[in-house]
Amino acid sequence: MPKGETKRRPRTRAALLQAALETFAEHGFRAAAIEQICERAGYTRGAFYSNFSSKEELFLALFDAHSDRIVRRMTELVDSIATEDLTVQSLVEVLCEVEPAERDWYLVTTEFTLHAIRDPQAAWVLARHDARLRAELARALTDHLARAGRTLTADPDDVARLLIAIREGGLAQSYVEPEQLPPGRLEQRFLEPLLTALTTDARTP
Template identity: 60%
Template sequence: MPKGTTKRRPQTLARLLDAALEVFAESGFGAARIEEVCRRAGYTRGAFYSNFSSKEELFFALFDAHAARELERIGRLAARTDDRDLSVARIAALLAHVEPDERTWYLVTTEFTLYAIRDPRAAVRLAAHDARLREEAAALLGALLARAGLRARGDLAELVRVVVALREGALGQSYVEPDVLAPGALAGQFLPFLLDAVTEPADDPG
């Protein structure tokens, strides 16, 4: 990890992460070279290794940054929504929304997932990051449901798994057939049915 902190470090990290996102998306994680990341960022290998110990660590920094942005986006939009308007349909729309630049991240994370499936050590690290993201996403989803007067019938973290599976599976189909299926459209159509099926009024004694 980083050896000390300087005023320039945030800028260095941001440029390395931006460059890595480009290179990983273009070349795939396995074929991506640290030298190319450094070249695009405008830094030497020394600058890279002052901030990251490996290409994997660089990916996980991207993963955590992307996860934080997504959670912040959902939370920000939810905060602007009046409780009276926070229905299952509205929550589903928040979860299904896809930013225009999401295709790049989809390429990067899909490539790394395949890499991790082949490498048990990388799979363990990816699973740990996924678990932390699910924990935060489950807390956010639980809060949204509570504001809507609802609660999940099952485990929230497992529900998040299903939401992610639906969203990412649908995105893959959209990116293969962009003229047929807009990103977010399939998830937006079916997530309301999923959430409606697995939630109940919070005041229901069960």
């Protein structure tokens, strides 16, 4: 493979991912055509198929990139808090952060989840990527709570599932009624007592 092509590949892949996110959010995962993604990104079908074998693979690449960015952002924000100031409340504030661009991702991932529920093979693959996200979230949450002097009393993977369910359910209601329930508001009300109930003081003998 020519050196120039090797250097261009990450740029091409990034452009296709961004174009896919915008196209999926605008037209829906099932309705979006590969040609529309390529046109938006400014690349050919050949460039698409040299990076992805299908729309499903493209979505899963988006899923992993989004998961990595969310966990990395959470870790950066928590790490910026001095240990003596880190509490369950301050951790919850980080967990409840919702960026404006999250709405597009919510539209895309919700539709793909419905697609996976109908398609056993897609469900199996999505579950593998979900598990990877939960493992990263559970590890980060356990580490951050330890810094705050708290230890989980429930299985970390189950807690990660619960946090994801609360976030996704809260966002669904917020995007339907954004003025009555701004994104993140529901989590802010209930995550602190929930995490407090699911942890114990690690400093208690």
